[in-house]
Amino acid sequence: HIDLSVGSVAAFVGAASAIMMTQYDFPWWVAVFLGLLIGTAIGAWHGFWVAYVGIPAFIVTLASMLLFRGLTLVVLKGATVGGLPEEFKAIGNGFLPEIGPDTGFHNLTLLIAVAAVGVLIFLEVRRRNAQTAYNFDVLPFPLFVVKLALLTIVIMYFAYLLADARGLPIVGLILAGLIVVYTFIMNKTVFGRHVYAIGGNVDAATMSGVNTKRVDFLVMVNMGLLSGLAGLVTTARLTAANPKAGVNFELDAIAAAFIGGAAVTGGVGT
Numbered sequence: 001h002i003d004l005s006v007g008s009v010a011a012f013v014g015a016a017s018a019i020m021m022t023q024y025d026f027p028w029w030v031a032v033f034l035g036l037l038i039g040t041a042i043g044a045w046h047g048f049w050v051a052y053v054g055i056p057a058f059i060v061t062l063a064s065m066l067l068f069r070g071l072t073l074v075v076l077k078g079a080t081v082g083g084l085p086e087e088f089k090a091i092g093n094g095f096l097p098e099i100g101p102d103t104g105f106h107n108l109t110l111l112i113a114v115a116a117v118g119v120l121i122f123l124e125v126r127r128r129n130a131q132t133a134y135n136f137d138v139l140p141f142p143l144f145v146v147k148l149a150l151l152t153i154v155i156m157y158f159a160y161l162l163a164d165a166r167g168l169p170i171v172g173l174i175l176a177g178l179i180v181v182y183t184f185i186m187n188k189t190v191f192g193r194h195v196y197a198i199g200g201n202v203d204a205a206t207m208s209g210v211n212t213k214r215v216d217f218l219v220m221v222n223m224g225l226l227s228g229l230a231g232l233v234t235t236a237r238l239t240a241a242n243p244k245a246g247v248n249f250e251l252d253a254i255a256a257a258f259i260g261g262a263a264v265t266g267g268v269g270t
Contacts, residue, residue: 007249043224092237113159
């Protein structure tokens with residue numbers, strides 16, 4: 001499915017959260033939680049029409065794109081709302097704190113990078129051993145070592161650039177967390193495999209016993225949750241809620257999916 005409402009939903013969630021914090025004095029973390037809840041509820045609303053009523057997602061989310069862009073204007077009264085708490089703004093503009101002695105670099109960023117390299121090497125070695133045990137084709141050992149070395153160099157160089165500046169931004173940590181969580185979901189859970197199955201051939205998935213309606217519903221719920229998160233991060237990064245926030249986000253999302261390998265009729269994106 002294609003969700004055209006992501007930019008408008010992000011703008012609406014950001015606007016609603018900003019109003020909660022500035023006009024109703026909600027603690028920032030409560031506003032964040034409620035913002036994610038609003039995004040999830042919007043996704044569930046989309047999922048109901050797409051999965052259980054059978055209206056194409058393109059049509060449903062096109063309507064929501066217009067609806068929530070208008071509601072954003074209503075909530076903000078056409079104006080920019082600022083004065084957000086510093087803790088909230090740190091989500092989009094903050095960096096991890098410094099620890100340890102003064103080395104001229106951001107120590108915590110380097111430690112995280114070293115830990116990431118260690119975890120990556122462990123997972124790659126474990127995957128290679130599992131493939132070898134089942135007599136699958138694997139890279140020759142010298143090439144495997146070169147692959148790990150190149151990945152290590154890339155990660156550590158990127159960490160060096162960050163550590164030489166202000167360190168790892170909080171939004172980067174959020175992104176890394178999302179990558180880890182969704183990599184696990186898509187590759188290690190039944191739901192993730194069902195998403196791939198439906199994307200590849202919905203008829204074959206249905207005949208194989210996959211509950212396509214449930215999966216479609218949860219996919220749309222997930223889109224609402226992520227749109228809400230994007231709205232919170234965007235609002236924090238702009239340090240204010242703006243009626244024009246999130247414009248053309250849907251085009252970026254569609255382009256990213258196609259560049260990743262997904263096809264309009266179902267594909268093999270990763």
